[in-house]
Amino acid sequence: MSLKNSQQPARQRPGGPMGRGGHMMGMPVEKAKDFRGTLTRLTKYLKPEKYRFIAVFFLAIASTLFSIVGPKIMGKATTKLADGVLAKYAYFTKLYMAIQENMPAAVVNNLKKQPIPGFDFGYIGKILLLLVVLYIFSALCSYVMAYIMSGVSQNTVYRMRNDVKDKLDRLPLKYFDQRTYGEILSRVTNDMDNIATTLQQSLTQLITSLITVIGILIMMLSISPLMTLIAVVTLPVSMLITMQIAKNSQKFFAAQQKCVGELNGHVEEMYAGHKIVKVFGHEEDSIEKFKEINARLYGVGWKAQFISGIIFPALNFVNNIGYVLICVVGGLLVAHKKIEVGDIQAFIQYIRQFTQPIIQVANIANVLQSTVASAERVFEVLDEEEQVPDSEDAKVIEFPQGRVKFEHVKFGYKEDTPLMDDLSIDVKEGSTIAIVGPTGAGKTTLVNLIMRFYEVQGGRITVDGVDIRDMKRGDLRAMFGMVLQDTWLFNGSIRDNIAYGRDGATEEEIISAAKAANADHFIKTLPDGYDTILNEEASNISQGQKQLLTIARAILADPAILILDEATSNIDTRTEVLIQRAMANLMKGKTSFVIAHRLSTIRDADLILVMNQGAIIEQGSHTELLAKGGFYAELYNSQFTGASA
Template sequence: MSGPGARMLGGGAPPRRSTDFRGSAKRLLGQFRPERATLTGMVAFGLIGVGFSVLGPKILGDATDLIFAGFIGKRLPEGASREQVLDGMRSEGDSRVADMLSGTDFTPGQGIDFGALGNVLLLVLAIYAAAGLMMFVSGRLSVRAINQTVFRLREQVEAKLSRLPLSYFDKQTRGEVLSRVTNDIDNIGQTLQQTLGQIVNSVLTVAGVLVMMFWISPLLALVALVTVPMSLLVATRLGKRAQPQFIRQWSETGKLNAHVEEMYTGHSLVKVFGRQEESAAAFREHNEALYNASYKAQFVSGIMQPAMMFVANLNYVLVAVAGGLRVASGALSIGDVQAFVQYSRQFTQPLNQIASMANMVQSGVASAERVFEILDADEQTPEPAHPARPEKVRGRVELDRVSFRYDADRPLIEDLSLTVEPGSTVAIVGPTGAGKTTLVNLLLRFYETRGGRILLDGTDTAGMNREDLRAGIGMVLQDTWLFGGTIAENISYGAQSADRAQVEAAARAAHADRFIRTLPDGYDTVLDEDGTGVSAGEKQLITIARAFLSDPVILVLDEATSSVDTRTEVLIQQAMARLAHGRTSFVIAHRLSTIRDADVILVMENGSIVEQGSHSELLAADGAYARLYRSQFAAAVAEVD
């Protein structure tokens, strides 16, 4: 699809730059500050659980020593002491065997002590059961802390979106914003769920295992630590290569979502203008870009685990060789070496797990950075500390030398002054891009003026709360907006306290009551976000009824009757005349026949008011308005011919 939507696809994408991984990760962890107590409990229970679990191999090593001692003792003559047996072996030339058995506490003539062995095994069972219970509690606390943190992050983003100026959304595609608010936050939650508790447990396990390894044999512990620098080097090098690819992956995800959302919203136009092939080609382009980014990210991070496994196996070989030599010299028992081999596995396994989670962590941090970009976006100007408020809102609007521009080097409205008395109906006409809708947006403070001021009943609107300002203004746009809910709920959106009778009265005033009652469930008919089941004109009538019900002091109608038929338009104009009585009304119109009865007609060109007056006065002046009127009249005659 060409046009503004297509341009927005390219302009709304986040910058393709390397992420500040450390800064973003630190900021993400900072989101857990309110959960300090829960996290402390998680770490405490995890520490106890890890403590129990690292005791297991040492006690199992004692069980191995009991079995080996019984196996050896049963094959030796009864009556001799352990020292006598070892001395006899050395005198017979079996010094190596004697040195090896010197580390075993055996009793000649006695077999395996099954009672002692059973007690050891029961103790191991109890320790592992306690470790499992502690880890279960730690995991539950981790889940609670993560869910609460992601919940607050969603609230922060939702609150931030309400504080962002309209200009932010003008520069972002809807699909891109939705991707950050939904996909990226979901990815953060999944990443934290799969990694946070595991990383904490892995770090605690590494620390606990190191303590046990140095307790058993400082020499073997140092041998096991030889491979740690290699592991860190592999992890950091691959991590730095993978992180930019994850940034690109989520950037391309946002672009693809924006394209799909745009094509789905405008699928009718795509088919009408025969642009299916172009749309499919654009989809394939975005899909291929996402595939390439995802492939590179997963490929680079996928190398991590095999590389770490190689380092872990190297560590295992070194420990096994060094441990065998220590057993042969009698410095360690077989049970201690068995425990040490288990510890070496427990030591490298958490490192491998952390490495295997690197891709998830990098992906989650990349998503966090995209969410933080929303949270760091420039907000609309803050509300005044002591807001002003008119003593009585009557609807007098004054524009005093107002200037505005979207881009710093492209002025749109310059030095515009205008006074609108209460109860007046002001029509604003002019060619596209003249600044008609911009003028209304400035009145509502969707944008802030660059110069001058706008007064409401003598009060500068810049000093008012936006909520107070907009509470007295009702607006009906050319683009209708309905939400998922009943028709009655959509009409009462701006007046939540209204009862059914008031809703129906507003619908009758907008000439919507008749078609609503023809629907299967009447006012209780449920609409989806797209208003499926009602026509464009009927959706417009519902939004007009919404404006009627809000009972505003100032009424803004931006091409409000553009989607209704001529007969309904006449009826709505009559109803609006009644509604506008005693209220200030701003009517933006392209069809000049709809604003002939306005008190004042403003003709805008290039951000300036070039003419103003009544319909008859402007026709008599034979200026810009007269030219517009004659061009529309000629077009209407040509259409009839």
């Protein structure tokens, strides 16, 4: 039993102890290779939005300042309430002492006639009204800021997506051959979404957090420099504790990610091959391995969560000590009439607000690292070398005949590793050319060069005497029709899939093409006939039926040159007969290149090219090559031992 041991990276949580949307404290953060250069380049995409971005900046300042002055103003109301309480206390204390000391009745009566001190609710009401207005303005500024910033972020990413899409259209085929589809899609989707989220949320949060820290520091200094000094002293202690805990927890988070990836890989592997596991009786081994990985994950996960979880209790301990010191010092300052009672209440509010934006800035710094790394991956796509542009005075073959010539062609996927050194072929129009050879011989490379998916490094390829480099790629490829081993059908009706071969095809032409491909019969047996909807993987029809539809599509396109790449390799013998008939109809009067491993399928070819290591080592008809007793004969006899030639 051989199962692929894939290890997938763990998916990060969307939030953590440090708040929603932030990276969990201690989690490893992906970093860019060139942070400054990438950030500068990303900033250039914001230039068209600079005026709106400036507006966002000032709105963030206004929103933050309105919310910052709130505690100071509220402190005034608290002081006024305290003054009322003290005035009442002084009045009743004075009256009580007069009665206790047996003062004259006139004095006591005079005290009783005095109005009892009360609270200045008018002043307090004005303060509360002012606070309501300030907080409303702050909320409005935040709303407008978020609205503008959403437009800024989406417009910026919209331009980036367009640039990436245009770039992908201009990239050569080798770029896509060297990378997985998932990697390319991740850069266009996940990385773009990461950039958009950061621009919309984290960037404004960074601005407001920095302004909040500066504003609160100024407000605390305006109340008491001594209490501010006590508050600021606790900050380095808090940061030191956080850094030490994060340093210790990061290695456990890294180990946790590794274990989660290993566990996911094992589970995926076992479920994908569960029949094989059961047939060979490896259930117990699978369970034991799962338990072993799960136990390791439990160990490192528990340590990572516990160590990161003690950050807040430790910070609260330090902060509470700071509150005690501030309350003591503040009480002494009130006693000496240096500050008011409401100032202590405002100061404590400022302290509570002071640490949160600092933590947010630290989290946003991590988010920015990840975002710049995403931007760097996007810019890597934009910096890729593009395919050679089409010639401005491109030639057009109005009525292609299908004659193809390779003249001393040189090519290699790597500059220092040539695959073809001096390849020359002359294919007459209307002939059928079969290309055979072992895996890696260069058969598919030959087709890629004809269609200019790759550029030749020497020599030239001509179609009807015209160098393909002197033609537009679109015009060149319009002359070709392809039927590949891996069928490609899209989610839609059978009619639409066949009509994909030619724009504006009529219903009669579509049905005629299906009949020529021997596909009409099976299509009519389907519940909805030509209106049958194929699902995304076209798994609701058989492999042979898929192939017949692709042949029908090629017949409808009616190209001058055909390329058939292993079109029957995955088909059963009975279906192969139908496909062979369909391909015979397709190939009539057309130049055809047939790549095949089943040598029985190319016996009737006009010319068979035998390739090995990028060179044509033999050529001739089926009978001629067998008579030579060379490489082709060896390939043929190895597949059809005892068969008659």
